[in-house]
Amino acid sequence: MENKTARESVIYQIYPPSFMDSNNDGWGDLNGIATRIPYLHQLGIDTIWLGPVYDSPMIDNGYDIRDYYKIDPKYGTMEQFESLLEQLHHIDMKLIMDLVINHTSDEHPWFEQSRSAKDNPYRDYYIWRPAKSDGTEPNNWRSFQNESAWTYDEQTDEYYLHLFDRKQPDLNWEHPPLRQEIYKMIRWWLDKGIDGFRLDAINMISKHPDLPDASEDDPHPIGQKYYKNGPRIHEFLQELNRETFAHYPHILTIGEAPSLTMEQVLEYTLPDRKELNMVLAMDMMRLGKDPHDPWRSADWSVSQLKESVAKWYEHVFARGEYGVYLSTHDHPRMIPDVVGHHEHNMTAAKLIATFLHLIPGVPLVYQGEELGLPNTTYDRIEDYRDQGTVHYYEEAVANGQSAEKVLSGIHKRSRDGSRSPMLWDHQHHNFGFSPDEHVEPWIPFPEKRGLKGYSVSEQEEQRGSVLSYYRHLIAMRKQFPIMSHGSFTMLLKDHSEVFAFIREWQSQRWLILLNFADIEAEIDWTQEYRVFPTSMVKILGNYPHTAHPPHLEEEQYIEDLQYLRPYEVLIYRM
Template structure:
């Protein structure tokens, strides 16, 4: 793929549609709300918008329990609304990526309704049904990712069905060619409507062990952890045959020009990179969540960048993610000052960055009262802090009631700071985190070295991470102070430089000699020259 391919040089912006913009006052964001905010996304400078699921759904898991892969839930709008959104995004040169959830359906999907109607139904084998053990217990020890057994007894047909998540989300049998055909046709339905790609949910779960063997106990499991950690998921996910499925999915996209396949994969690095596929026939971008999972420490992050770059297959394109709808926000994890440094890291590393809505205005952790909790994981395993509601709260557009998100009651509480932390106000403040994001994006767009250029680590010294980005005659040094003490950093031997951007508003552009003094919690982009 050329380095000018949009998904290589561009920036992906994830929207959780329930929380971005409500256009009809019901307290839930929708497609028309997203369409109304396209000008904001163009102003910000991102290249692609990824929208979490909007398919028809009973909403047991807020859209990740799909009842129809070729429709839109009335909560979010209509097919005509999504067509208009695609059209208006493309007018603004924005790509539209939608979530695809192929591992499981809703238990209300017509396919599952047929499958559970009798053992003889033609769609019985579209899902994973197994007999009980002789004592009536589940077929094996597999655990649901949301807690409890992953097997649900069906009284009507006298068998268990498998669900990796909620019991309302039965897993499809991806070893069945008819399932594959139906799902690939669903992809074509959306590609024909003009979507530019898919983020594929839990892509590493699609194939299960053919013998349904027990998972081994996890010796590192500690009480108080999520129950899924009791066992090592050796047999319930990441099976060798999954790569053929991912390759076939990629082949469907290649029937259309210039589309992208992104895979959600929470696996160790050596397994993650296998999802690029043999000869790069798999996912274009197997999501890399290391910045979410690693301690905020210069040496650890330097090491993970080095290991990731070394592990990439020849020609594989890297990508980086700071946050998403399943993980605590970056501002909640490292605080507001370091969140600015994190923005510079995300937008200057080699590879495709994915931003999460609201991070650019500095939303941190939002406390959700127990009575307002919506997330089924929190309800299934209360008290463990597993709920994902805090990272799904509504966007703040202005200082009016409900932050300009809705005229009704929002489905989740807003960050209490919304009256002082909103797009309208931050756009007027040159020192705001929003304006920092915009300047970083503009700088990245203007200089190929910061988007498609090479990467060379300079140092990880104390709390400072430094690296070079290079393309042709362009050279930039990125220096990130991940600590709360000032630090002096030497420039590469024989070079001089000029600060072109600081994460701190008090420092403007300035020439740099042999050494640069980094302030506490400061990131710098320095143009290098002799």
């Protein structure tokens, strides 16, 4: 396979349940992914991040692993996985697996042994504590489900810790035999030839050894300062690297590590520290979300975007690597809650694509993003599948909130907003998600919005579609190293709507202009003396070619650029 640097990659996340069903059970599977390899190849991405396909009870759609060594039958067989991997490698495409080693399913044999007796050899594979002297739980930490992070187990009269669902007990990384079991499993997968891992919640594996109570004023969820970036996190990651990753030099390791300072990012990613290749820059994906309440929205500004991009570039870009993304299986899609609405959705989708591929960092595209898919909403709570969503609804209604108000918040914030099935063929009832068009998927297609124009089949035939725009951007990234390696200089820092910057690499210099507003934006270049006097040639825009702005290859000057239309993108070679 071609050996590319991590920085030159374009990564595509597949959420397996919702990508493609091949056997008419309404659930995406490995053979379904294999049938769409030509589509992925034509898109131009070089690396697939595959969501977890391990054996699982599916309480959290595979992020609750029951057996690390087995493929869940809902996805297929190990032979089908190996065939998929071989087909991808044949066309020089890499596959990294999603790996969850902060917790397992409570149906994992380790946990079944652990809970059976206090003197069982597997007891210390998990984190057990007795009640406090007053009979209350070991501490006041809250899980990401906004309930106690402790569950009482009658069999041994103790509590076990779970930062996520109670059916996802946390592993005890303080216990050396547990770590060795994990390293053994990781080597087993790497020996199969996979190209690396995206490591879920990796900065949570080291907890404060005293498990102290947290202040009730802590941000959601309470207690996180005692389990994010814990006291032994770097010791654990360096041992993990030494025991596994270091023996496979061409793999890619990506850490999901929320709540990092820039100094901590470097600790995770500097090559000489031998921990991870990169972490995910998660702050941009949280635009429009209330940091203190996951079910509430918040105002956001273009200045927040500017600060985030500049911060990551200034502190990390020259020394470590990081991935940038705006949508994922864990967060609602950007459209229309953050940018775009109605007639501007497709234009805004191209703006998001340009931003993602032109700012410094490795772009990660979440399935459907290349079609401009909006966030999905459902009229009934019965149509939502995410356990956290359902739990929040039941609790909020029980506490006296109206069902309509609770659903309104869920519409914008539920993880299911990004999990509806891919739209392959608009001529089929189920959009070609299953071979039999009468098969209903595991989660419904959205009901509250029209789907016309969003399917792959329609966009394949539509000139100027979002899909064709993504293909063009990704092809440009392969052709022009400036997009992955170029320096970054911010312009118009105080402009409230326009994000403007210069990328520069060797003899090339590009100007990128992005209007994040749904209205026309005016630009005053008076203070930007550093870009005068320069003639430019337009190389990309997201509006059809008209007299304004000039056609491609027409020379113009920056002082002539006085207005940008709603969500307009302009890229110039200077």
